Amino acid sequence: MRSDVLVRGVQLSVATTVLSLTAIGFVSDAEASIIIDDFSDVQASWPLTADTVGNTLTVNESGLNNVFGGTRQTDVTLTSAGFPGLDDLRINIFVMPGLFDYSSTSEASGQLGLLYDAGGAGLNGDFSNQIGLNIDFLAFDFGSAANLPITATISDGMNSASLTLALTSVGAQSAFFDFNDFAGIGSIDLSSISSVSFDFDAGLGADFRMSQINTVIPAPGALALLGIAGLLGMRRRRA
Numbered sequence: 095m096r097s098d099v100l101v102r103g104v105q106l107s108v109a110t111t112v113l114s115l116t117a118i119g120f121v122s123d124a125e126a127s128i129i130i131d132d133f134s135d136v137q138a139s140w141p142l143t144a145d146t147v148g149n150t151l152t153v154n155e156s157g158l159n160n161v162f163g164g165t166r167q168t169d170v171t172l173t174s175a176g177f178p179g180l181d182d183l184r185i186n187i188f189v190m191p192g193l194f195d196y197s198s199t200s201e202a203s204g205q206l207g208l209l210y211d212a213g214g215a216g217l218n219g220d221f222s223n224q225i226g227l228n229i230d231f232l233a234f235d236f237g238s239a240a241n242l243p244i245t246a247t248i249s250d251g252m253n254s255a256s257l258t259l260a261l262t263s264v265g266a267q268s269a270f271f272d273f274n275d276f277a278g279i280g281s282i283d284l285s286s287i288s289s290v291s292f293d294f295d296a297g298l299g300a301d302f303r304m305s306q307i308n309t310v311i312p313a314p315g316a317l318a319l320l321g322i323a324g325l326l327g328m329r330r331r332r333a
Contacts, residue, residue: 125223128162130210130290130307134192135159141186144172144204145179156213162290163212163219169205174298176201183296193232193305200237200299208307211289216251219287224309227271227290234261237299244294246271251288253281261302270310 137155144151150171158164168185175181183198185206196206211217227246234242240262247256255278257271273279292307 125311127311128219128221128224128309129160130162130227130309131166131194131208132160132192132306132308133187133194133304134189135161136187136189141184142168142170143182143184144170145175145182147172147175147178154213161210163210163215163217165210165213167207167209167211169207169209171205172202173205174201174203176298191305193303195303196294196296197301198237198296198299203239203298203300204296206294206296207291209289209291211291216288217290219290220285221248221273221287221309222285223311224273224284225312226273226310227307228310229269229271229292229307230305231261231267231269232303232305233266233301234264234303235299235301236264237297237301239297239300242294242296242300242302244269244292246276247289247291247293248276248282248287249289250283250286252283253278255279255282 135158137157138153142151142153148171150169153168154165155168156165158166170183170185172181172183181199181202183196183202183204185197186195187193188195196204198204227248229244236242241260243258243260245256245258247254249255255273255276257276259269259271261267261269273284276282294302296302
């Protein structure tokens with residue numbers, strides 16, 4: 095009987111130790127956050143200016159470093175202009191220090207789309223250990239708009255799921271798209287993601303800058319608490 099208790103104690107201690115090591119940073123590559131785009135590479139001529147209402151400009155880039163799947167498709171449309179021919183919007187990627195810039199004149203509104211799908215071949219991305227997507231903004235200015243709606247969409251090639259959030263305050267901030275809140279997430283195979291896309295609906299005069307898009311893993315702090323709780327529980331039982 096005493097021997098059985100000791101064996102179980104050892105097994106539990108090993109499991110707790112593994113959890114604790116995971117919590118303090120010994121995580122596998124499969125559990126690491128995935129960079130979707132850090133805007134540190136371009137293969138096209140930038141900037142891009144949209145000055146005709148209703149026309150969509152598309153840029154397809156391939157062979158990109160630090161871009162998931164190696165390709166980026168950028169679409170931009172000038173949706174309205176108070177003074178046609180004078181009002182426009184411009185998008186630019188500055189590889190040093192790595193940021194995406196969207197700017198518009200005070201009477202111009204537009205739509206921006208970013209698509210990552212390995213040029214149609216599919217990302218084959220395993221997001222099963224991820225909890226969502228994140229966009230880091232270095233800056234955001236409303237202009238005359240009330241907010242900046244952003245729709246994130248993921249697809250496994252058969253089904254898709256999406257979530258729309260909105261920036262409602264100026265300045266630097268992050269937008270976190272929790273997979274649990276995506277409409278249709280139950281039909282998605284998160285271990286085989288084929289595409290990730292983002293659509294921005296920018297109102298009159300809106301300006302913003304993004305520095306990185308990435309997936310999000312569970313916070314190490316949460317794992318650490320679980321590990322500590324397990325160790326404390328073991329100590330109480332053995333006492």
